[in-house]
Amino acid sequence: xxxxxSTLRIALSLFCAxxxxxxxxxxxTEGFSVQRIQEEILFPGDFYLPSxxxxxxxxxxxxxxxxxxxxxxxSQAYAFVSEDGKFVLKLFKCHHMRGAPSWLQALPLPxxxxxxxxxxxxxxxxxxxxALNSYKIAATALLRxxxxxxxxxxxxxxxxxxxxxxxxxxxxxxxxxxxxxxAMQLRSDLVQPSFRxxxxxxxxxxxKKAIDSLVGIVSRRSKKEVQDSDPDLxxxxxxxxxxxxxxxxxxxxxxxxxxSHDEMRFDMQKVFSKFSRWLSEESVELHVYLQEQLETPWExxxxxxxxx
Numbered sequence: 001x002x003x004x005x006s007t008l009r010i011a012l013s014l015f016c017a018x019x020x021x022x023x024x025x026x027x028x029t030e031g032f033s034v035q036r037i038q039e040e041i042l043f044p045g046d047f048y049l050p051s052x053x054x055x056x057x058x059x060x061x062x063x064x065x066x067x068x069x070x071x072x073x074x075s076q077a078y079a080f081v082s083e084d085g086k087f088v089l090k091l092f093k094c095h096h097m098r099g100a101p102s103w104l105q106a107l108p109l110p111x112x113x114x115x116x117x118x119x120x121x122x123x124x125x126x127x128x129x130x131a132l133n134s135y136k137i138a139a140t141a142l143l144r145x146x147x148x149x150x151x152x153x154x155x156x157x158x159x160x161x162x163x164x165x166x167x168x169x170x171x172x173x174x175x176x177x178x179x180x181x182x183a184m185q186l187r188s189d190l191v192q193p194s195f196r197x198x199x200x201x202x203x204x205x206x207x208k209k210a211i212d213s214l215v216g217i218v219s220r221r222s223k224k225e226v227q228d229s230d231p232d233l234x235x236x237x238x239x240x241x242x243x244x245x246x247x248x249x250x251x252x253x254x255x256x257x258x259x260s261h262d263e264m265r266f267d268m269q270k271v272f273s274k275f276s277r278w279l280s281e282e283s284v285e286l287h288v289y290l291q292e293q294l295e296t297p298w299e300x301x302x303x304x305x306x307x308x
Contacts, residue, residue, distance in 0.1 A: 051158040064163035092181035138249035151183035188238025209242035
């Protein structure tokens with residue numbers, strides 16, 4: 001009896017240790033693996049994008065001469081930062097972007113379960129479709145506003161681009177970016193820390209230039225009939241110096257109405273609402289300046305030069 005109890009305790013200890021090790025490993029790597037980024041996206045739709053132009057290839061080749069170190073993950077991609085800190089490489093989570101398997105949709109189920117399954121499949125397909133279409137919008141309509149060097153959704157055989165990436169526990173992988181869905185962006189600083197720095201230094205000129213750029217980039221996006229379904233500036237926009245860019249490229253959608261004055265005005269107020277409240281607590285001067293810029297005609301801001 002004691003032998004059986006001892007064996008059971010050992011088995012239980014081993015099981016708990018295995019679970020613990022797996023949890024620790026997942027925590028350190030945040031679930032990243034090459035397998036999770038290399039599956040071809042199996043989803044209906046035209047998501048092939050034009051091959052990179054020669055200048056883009058040349059810039060990508062310069063970027064990928066250095067390693068990219070694990071930075072973090074979002075809902076749709078794993079992010080890596082270049083060793084010099086100037087570029088961010090996003091590798092799409094392709095395991096999240098597959099259409100529902102045909103066997104699941106064909107599985108005979110009672111009506112109530114079938115309806116629940118169909119609802120889940122529809123919601124998943126809709127979410128994936130929105131994300132893929134957003135990448136396409138970013139790569140074709142907002143390349144400069146997102147500071148994108150290049151982005152592709154589906155693997156390509158038109159070019160080759162070797163790069164070394166390092167995961168969260170220091171393991172290195174050599175991959176060919178051409179065979180993955182990816183986006184290469186200029187790295188930017190988050191909005192709030194940048195403003196805190198300027199306010200602490202009393203550098204109101206830089207802060208006001210950044211406000212102009214933030215208002216300008218949102219108005220240019222709207223003029224292109226694109227809206228952001230997740231418009232929080234504090235996490236989805238960034239600053240390169242005082243020039244604003246969109247960091248998140250996974251929540252854009254087409255909306256022809258957004259370019260009208262009334263729709264744009266409503267959207268601008270929504271986009272800047274949280275930032276405006278935060279700024280009112282940090283600097284009255286900058287908060288007043290932001291409100292003034294939101295009230296001025298936006299046509300004058302559409303021509304403001306984005307990041308080149």
